[in-house]
Amino acid sequence: MSQSAPPSVPNAAPWDQPFLPPAPEWDGASRALLRDASDPWVTTFEADPAHDLSATYDQTRGWFLRLTGASNLIRIEHFGVSPEGRPLYAVIASKDGPELDPSKPLLLAQAGIHPGEIDGKDAGMMLLRDIAFNGRHDLLDHVNLILIPILSPDGHERASAYSRPNQRGPRIQGWRNTAANQNLNRDFLKLDQPEMRALRGFMQRYRPDLYVDIHVTDGMDYQYDVTYGYNGENGAWSRSPATARWLDTVFKPAVNAALEAQGHIPGELVFGIDADPRAGLSDGGLGERFSNGWGSAAHVPTILIENHSLKPYEQRVLGTYVFLEAAMRRLAEDGAALRAAVAADTALRPAEIPANFAPDPTPAYTRTFKGIRYEMYDSPASGRSEIRWLGVADPEPWSLPFYGSRPTLTLARPEAYWVPSYRTDIIERLRLHGIGMETLSEARTVNLDMLRLVEPKLATRANEGRVGVTVTGVTPERRDWTFPAGSVRVPTDQPLGDIVVLLMEPQSSESFFAWGMFPEVLSRVEYIEGYAIAPLAESMMAADPALKTAFEAKLAAEPEFAADGDARLQWFYERTPFYDDHFRLYPVGREVR
Secondary structure (H helix, E strand, O other), X not given: OOOOXXXXXXXXXXXXXXXXXXXXXXXXXXXXXXXXXXXXXXXXXXXXXXXXXXXXXXXXXXXXXXXXXHOOOEEEEEEEEOOOOOEEEEEEEOOOOOOOOOOOOEEEEEOOOOXXXXXXXXXXXXXXXXXXXXXXXXXXXXXXXXXXXXXXXXXHHOOEOOOOOOOOOOOOEOOOOOOOOOOHHHXXXXXXXXXXXXXXHHHHHHOOOEEEEEXXXXXXXXXXXXXXXXXXXXXXXXXOHHHHHHHHHHHHHHHHHHHHHOOXXXXXXXXXXXXXXXXXXEOOOOOOOOHHHHHHHHOOOEEEEEEOOOOOHHXXXXXXXXXXXXXXXXXXXXXXXXXXXXXXXXXXXXXXXXXXXXXXXXXXXXXXXXXXXXXXXXXXXXXXXXXXXXXXXXXXXXXXXXXXXXXXXXXXXXXEEEEOOOOHHHHHHHHHOOOOOEEOOOOEEEEEEEEEEEXXXXXXXXXXXXXXXXXXEEEEEEEEEEEOOOOEEEEOOOOOHHHHHHHHOOOOOOOOOOOOOOHHHHOOOOOXXXXXXXXXXXXXXXXXXXXXXXXXXXXXXXXXXXXXXXXXXXXXXXXXXXXXXOOOEEEEEEEOO
């Protein structure tokens, strides 16, 4: 049960009794933002005496439709449909009229990509209401705001008191995944899901200057209530270094000061590396399948908010309100500098592209951390020592090692990739990303590298509805290859060139291949019988002494191979013109100088 229930409920099931750690007492100044239940524009969240209830999808949409009818500053725009048929919509706040002034910075705040983590929806409703009626319309003088209140409406409506056991409120929560059981915050690059395809088209249309993706975290307890992060924070490596510097030096100090002034404790987004809370912290990963990773690669300034799950819902919602208001004010003041940073990042064309980030085993530095007191106890359920958080701020700051991420693969940037016309699905995904390409009006033969996959291996379980594939490497084979009309040449000399490389290189863990979208190249059709290949192999050795020497050397070096008659004959078969030349040959060409 969502852990905002009364202290005890007689005769209730164990899961309907509170079991989460206690929360520290909080009485922040931001509580003044709450409207009384008598206010005609009070939200469901505010009207609830415990400030622990969030509106349903229909209630939320109805409230916004009423708001748009009452204020000429607010309008709704539909941009897609969920798998179960619910409209995807955004709420636009502007003084510009039907068309937004492109000279004004634009903040896009997105809530409900994980619907159980819905703080941003309720915070956004309050902020838009206050812009419309309660004196905050000045926020729109020099900046525009778009709120997507519920990106995953189907998950939002799979609601119950038993969705997120590690989270305190709201007492009815949506489900993390979509109706298709997909996690939308793993789909920023592969673009499988209709919600994400619709979002990508919407973002290309409006091109926000700052994108804020609002979540609630899991994991360890700590004092911070609003944590947030972005790739490249604190000087770490980033695909958008100028943007990261602006966020470090301009945005973060201003937003943190605004949060602290309202009684909140902002912190950097970190994750515990171990059950031992003092073992250290990590950045949680930098992959481009996540919003912050994609934003860095696409040069769209992106902030991932992870409000702390053990803080009361009221505290988290109000912290999000303060964050969004402060973000608007900072964009209004320094939006031009952010645009200059984005322009500098967009012009980058690195010759080498780091990829496949993994936790760095060496700590980058030691950081001060505001911890919560805890004790260890022996659990008869687990049969081991477990942690018990005490809900009391530790007055002594912790000093913890921080482990960043490091690339495990470096990809060379080619001139372009060539995608055959029959892979319309791949071409469509590239277009959805906004990637530029040349479409062939007639067949063209090109001299380029085709890639032979080395030791492809299928994953042992499905992930996000797909069975992934890994390779230990690729072997380039220079070929004259004919691409039919309708095929595309995708150059890497473009703003999204890094994303092109990450999507098209088979070794990239974010590639279409790695997500299992090219299974056909792993199937071999023709074969040869032993009675045919054995005498042919004997003739091949007689005709080619060098081949015979190579075979005998392999026998001597590899006893398992020597003892495997099928493997020995296969070795010869692969050296005949009968062998399937397309087996394990990636059908996307790589154009290099």
